[in-house]
Amino acid sequence: MSGGTVASVPEGLLDEGVWFRVEAAGTAAAVRRTAERLAADLAIPESRIADLSIVAAEAAGNLVKHAQQGVMLVRAVRTPEQAGVELIAIDSGPGIADVAHALGDGHSTAGTLGIGLGAILRQASRWDMYSLPGKGTVLAVQVWAQHSPEAPWSAGLTRPITGETVSGDAVAAREVDGRRQLLVSDGLGHGGLAAAASHEAVRVFLQAPAGSPAAVVETLHRTLGHTRGAALAVAELDPVAGQVRYAGLGNIAGTVFGPDGTRRGMISMPGIAGHQRRQIREYDYPMLPGAVVVMHSDGLVDRWNPTEYPGLLTRSPEVIAGTVLRDAGTRRDDAGVLVARLP
Template sequence: MSPVAPSAGIGDEGVWFRVESGSAGSTVRRAAERLAADLGLGDRRTADLSIVVAELASNMVKHAQEGTLLLRPVRTSVQVGVELVGIDSGPGMADLAGSSRDGHSTTGTLGVGLGSIARQATWYDAHSVPGRGTVVTAQVWTGPAPEPAWAAGLTRPLTGEQVSGDGYAVRTVAGRHQVLVSDGLGHGPLAAAASQEARRAFLTGPAASPAGMVEHLHKSINHTRGAALAVAEPDAAAGVLRYAGLGNIAGSVVTESSRRGLVSLPGIAGHQRRQVREYEYPYPAGAVLVMHSDGVVDRWQAVDYPGLLGRAPLVVAATILRDSGVRRDDACVLVARVR
């Protein structure tokens, strides 16, 4: 099956919903069903998606605080799907696996919510820490779940804006695993246009090194207002990570016991720069690459989230966005794990 364009109302970046009441859950469910219809998900998969949305929203209303839910399309070269990311700052769970079994309850209810989500979704992952909250991610595809993503990202616009000036992209070209994070100058549509152009140039660009790609992006977005951006290339076989950036994109190589920051040089891609430099860093087995815009405060530590680095990159990104993202700026988090 060829990928189908998403709904005109929900682009690839998705739409965030606040889920604080049953009516909000109904709104998300209807939006998910419209997106599924636009994508051609089919009646059976759409029914599965409706159950996942209903259970996820219901859990948020019953147990969570400040619950938000992201709805967006996902696609591979052969199929399409719908992705949900539920984030809350509720009491959290010490035994998430136990809470996912049917019949388990923390409030005297039947307790089938998380079990039903895991059962109806094509792919599911989650993480929870008592006192910090829970992240639940789920995908419903037209067919079997694709290979787990080695990298995933999230963006969230400044409060009051409809689009985010931050963006990210992931590609594998000529055996290179590469990721981009971009922060368009300012906010709103013009900032979003700069990041969108950087993303387009990255995805269609040559199989260059990170420094070569930053040079390519600098030339490609000179008709926009410009952006801070960085390109990283984790190379598990060589045990190194190659990195080049301009402006205030933060990057770090994280393990359970260490965290090493990555260097971006001053400048604005598309307008002003020094000579682009590429740096190499150790990339040990099990390491995770985390990159984010300045809409995310660099204050989280892996030790505060037992087991998090072993979860899917999307779960790691959502957890960092929840606890370190700020509402007064666009925010973007990208997480990659190459084995």
Template sequence: MDDDLLDGDEVWFRMEDPGTVGAARRAAELLARRLVLGGGRTDALAIVVTELATNLVKHAEAGRLLIRPVRADDVAGVELLALDSGPGMADVTLSARDGHSTAGTLGIGLGAIVRQSDWVDMYSLPGRGTVTVAQVWPEALPRPAVTAGVRIPMTGEQSCGDAFAERVVDGRRQVLVCDGLGHGPLAAVASTAAVHAFHRAPAGPPAAVLEHLHRATSHTRGAAAAIAELVPERGLVRYAGLGNIAGLVVDGDERRGLVSLPGIVGHQRRTVREFEYPFPDGACLVMQSDGVTDRWRLLDYPGLQRRSPQVIAATVLRDFGVRRDDACVLVAKAVP
């Protein structure tokens, strides 16, 4: 099992040798049993994870596989996220057809992945790698998510001090990204406390919720945190942050940075301020911890903005995550 194992039901594998394929399949099957996925869907999940993992071992460079639960309302499924920096594919649709094989690429086995999964999304560029997300559910596929995050611990750590969350309270759709100070278990305690406080906070605008987090996490070492409230029907996003969480609204070739003030949630803060920004239809909100550099541009990835938030977040994390720190990226789309 990979050194980058996360606490709980979320686990990363480095796909470097064939023996890791079996370990990944067993981890997925264990999660499926915990979630009561059902025998038939667990068998389908085993096929999907085996194909994804085998492709990464045989054909990818720096291949990684994330296995985690995914939830919609009261239903839970399993999500697999595979990313690599390998040869990539020029035509994903062609590569997914049964019988299509191109030596040295990840095209092999994609047909089985598509058939056995309830939902699949993929992005690939020749010479720059591939990101694939697949979900297996116990029953009918829920509506695809419009918000998703991906996080990974610093190399050598088992706990990730970065975290993300989403909630809808009294019609307010809000998202959180937080970064516990430092890294390791104590940083994870701080970010976990912030996530719990976020879910339990009374309904209110981002600044008020951030104040609640500040009071609720004073027993921890503290964290950087930012909260955004998405109001796509009015074409705007409300944002409040303390510390070095970066927020951007991305729309084609336009990138607008969102303001976070200096401070530490749980310890040091100035007056929390909230700002409003335009959030046009089709735009993406991207929030990231300081374990991700901000040198990326979606325009360098043709068609990526049209992909799912999972694929966008994972692509940014893969190419701009800093291995000497925890890293987290959250993406939310402007969908009414």
């Protein structure tokens, strides 16, 4: 995962941010500096930037000391009232058998003082972590300018194919006229033109009138003709009806994971939004309270099995997305994953 530029994004877009491969102390320092610069650009108070600096230094330092194939994402998070910085640390290291014990000061696996996780949690506005021995650890930490807002109902991650600096995949979420909707877009090919197609899909999605997923996909298809085109899907979570409504064109995977262990795949129709489509059809799927919806591009494989990750689906959408990206993502393609849950 390679670095890029941090840019301002519209409300609703799940910011792509900057990825770092954290293997040496120098990279850990670069993570800290990037987080501090982003916080300053977001007008976060200096006292909170100081807290963020501790969090970034400790989280990146933990990857250097303990992790294997450690990477970290630095990105902005926003509400209409304020902004914050989110750090997501992902590794394929030995994992932590007793997370509760590891969270206490004094715990160490590398002969250090063992204060890293404790310091992170004291300074963070919000955090969540999932670790499994033999798989690794995913830690998501947010530092907000003021109070911590309500936990998000959705979160996603994207990363580019090896050798590219931008991803052709994009994810977004919106709430309009009471409708909570998700978008995953996979621009055709890779690189800048693929990214441009998906960014246009996100722009149109966030501005489109309220409508059913099929209507939104139809709008996207009509407006992407000047781009390379994209495979994309829109899902709508309706807890009152106990349903997920889903419509897609092309190779986007969507799955509803029930709290009872059920797994129900959702159907996309053949086509490329903006260029080719036979028809757009919308399907309804049952969604029990506590169910989790996972959508992803074909940069992730479907062999990921949540039964091999006890308790993962009870964690935050950010941590679920990070775990799925780590273990189901392929380096031969851009990858994008979006996770949502309603109470």
